[in-house]
Amino acid sequence: MAFDFDAAVSAPFRMQPGLRRLAAGSPQLTPLEPGSRHQREKLAVLSAFWTQALLVRPGFDAGPSLAALCLHAADEHPDAWDWDGARALALRLGTAVGVDGRIEQTAPGRFFLGDEVSRCLRGLPAAWRLAGLLSLAFAEDFAVVDGNDGSIPWLAVALPSHWAPEDKVGRHFAEVHAPVADGELLRKAGDALLRLVSGGDRWERFVWNVTDQPRLHAHPTRVDRERWLHTAVADAWWRTERQTFLPLPQRRQAVFTIHVEVQRLAAAIDTPARAAALHAAISSMSAAVLAYRGLTTVRAPLLDWLAARSW
Numbered sequence: 249m250a251f252d253f254d255a256a257v258s259a260p261f262r263m264q265p266g267l268r269r270l271a272a273g274s275p276q277l278t279p280l281e282p283g284s285r286h287q288r289e290k291l292a293v294l295s296a297f298w299t300q301a302l303l304v305r306p307g308f309d310a311g312p313s314l315a316a317l318c319l320h321a322a323d324e325h326p327d328a329w330d331w332d333g334a335r336a337l338a339l340r341l342g343t344a345v346g347v348d349g350r351i352e353q354t355a356p357g358r359f360f361l362g363d364e365v366s367r368c369l370r371g372l373p374a375a376w377r378l379a380g381l382l383s384l385a386f387a388e389d390f391a392v393v394d395g396n397d398g399s400i401p402w403l404a405v406a407l408p409s410h411w412a413p414e415d416k417v418g419r420h421f422a423e424v425h426a427p428v429a430d431g432e433l434l435r436k437a438g439d440a441l442l443r444l445v446s447g448g449d450r451w452e453r454f455v456w457n458v459t460d461q462p463r464l465h466a467h468p469t470r471v472d473r474e475r476w477l478h479t480a481v482a483d484a485w486w487r488t489e490r491q492t493f494l495p496l497p498q499r500r501q502a503v504f505t506i507h508v509e510v511q512r513l514a515a516a517i518d519t520p521a522r523a524a525a526l527h528a529a530i531s532s533m534s535a536a537v538l539a540y541r542g543l544t545t546v547r548a549p550l551l552d553w554l555a556a557r558s559w
């Protein structure tokens with residue numbers, strides 16, 4: 249997993265940017281194998297709910313950002329992605345898309361009927377097919393953050409973590425994070441943060457939560473509004489995100505990547521040291537943070553479960 253537990257889980261818990269520079273040579277993208285879990289869920293979302301996943305502020309041109317992302321993907325993973333400036337080829341998927349939206353099936357598909365990816369892309373408007381192919385070729389979701397006005401003008405997010413991308417597109421960073429409990433540090437740092445990540449360096453940060461449902465796709469309209477009714481702590485899930493920023497300094501923008509992972513809590517918290525660290529972090533959360541993260545009703549049994557697995 250891309251998530252760095254030791255860097256992310258600490259006490260007292262604070263909602264803060266938590267950025268660190270990416271080490272030289274560290275990849276930002278994760279190629280998907282045909283039929284992988286991430287790809288299957290993304291195919292379902294982009295086939296049925298693409299208008300909630302692929303979003304752009306009217307008048308915003310994401311072409312240069314997409315081209316930079318395609319170039320980075322080709323440099324980082326030449327065995328999975330090829331880009332000549334006008335056409336992208338997902339080598340493992342046998343599918344290519346031109347900047348004009350033209351789709352090519354370059355090789356037989358390697359799971360189920362074999363044309364799942366190209367069939368999904370044909371259901372998208374031509375302008376979104378390149379972004380759709382990127383989404384299906386890599387585990388990450390993507391967004392453009394704009395250091396010029398502090399906004400998020402473009403998103404390709406198929407696997408949101410209990411938030412609705414359609415409510416965030418085009419809004420200022422502070423507005424996007426307004427619902428975040430105890431998030432004053434994050435909101436105050438907004439403009440400076442966007443200037444930082446759209447400069448010349450690459451950055452990463454980590455986000456985590458304990459959740460009652462296993463799907464990668466957790467759009468709020470498709471998860472149970474009443475949390476923890478059907479899931480005991482022993483059957484809970486560990487949801488994490490590795491977030492990175494690919495800077496586009498000439499445009500004062502950055503491509504924001506989000507790699508979501510979900511695994512059994514018991515499999516993730518597999519040592520007494522991890523159980524103790526997570527117990528300390530959750531113990532220190534305010535009532536507002538617990539409510540925001542959907543942990544209020546399960547706090548006591550969760551802490552008991554973690555205490556039993558600690559030293």
